[in-house]
Amino acid sequence: MFPERMRALRRGCGLTLGQLADALNEMDVSYNQKKNTRSQLSKWECGVNTPTYLDIRQLAEFFDVSTDYLCGRAIKKVDLVETLASSADVCFGVQKLDTKEKGELYELIKGFLKGRKERGLRGTVEENGDMQLNLENFDEEDDRC
Incomplete structure (x- = not known):
């Protein structure tokens, strides 16, 4: 490998x-x-x-x-729903997210996935040709x- x-x-x-x-x-x-x-x-x-x-x-x-x-x-796979809902620290770079920010992030991801599903873009980045x-x-x- x-x-x-x-x-x-x-x-x-x-x-x-x-x-x-x-x-x-x-x-x-x-x-x-x-x-x-x-x-x-x-x-x-x-x-x-x-x-x-x-x-x-x-x-x-x-x-x-x-x-x-x-x-x-x-x-290791990480379940974002579980992580964002837990009391575990979640950081973006060096910035720690508080409970409200974790909730907002959850809503952003949820909206993104819903929009992607509605547009029929369920493939990976490589399949969609966005990664070069x-x-x-x-x-x-x-x-x-």
Whole structure:
């Protein structure tokens, strides 16, 4: 699962393996001082070699995802109705929502879903064509295993 997730994240950012290696090498991280190479990253994406925990941590930080996500662990589903109705803290970025705001958010989502159903737009973002990957810097040679 790691190779597929890494490749998808890199391609989604429009980076070649060489560009990703350079970007990782420019990161100021105290826990991982070794230099990354295009060849090394290619071997990770192809499943030939496995990155260390520190490498995975650096990739997760770069792509702003969790190490669990990169390693393919299942993402827990969250029931928004239950969460918004509970006394649990709900935050948007760094702003904590109060009870009234959680109720307003519930009504917004409910209205959005009702409108989407009425318009017959029940597909996913990808199916509706609203999501486009940046393939400007796509290099097929970087993606061969």
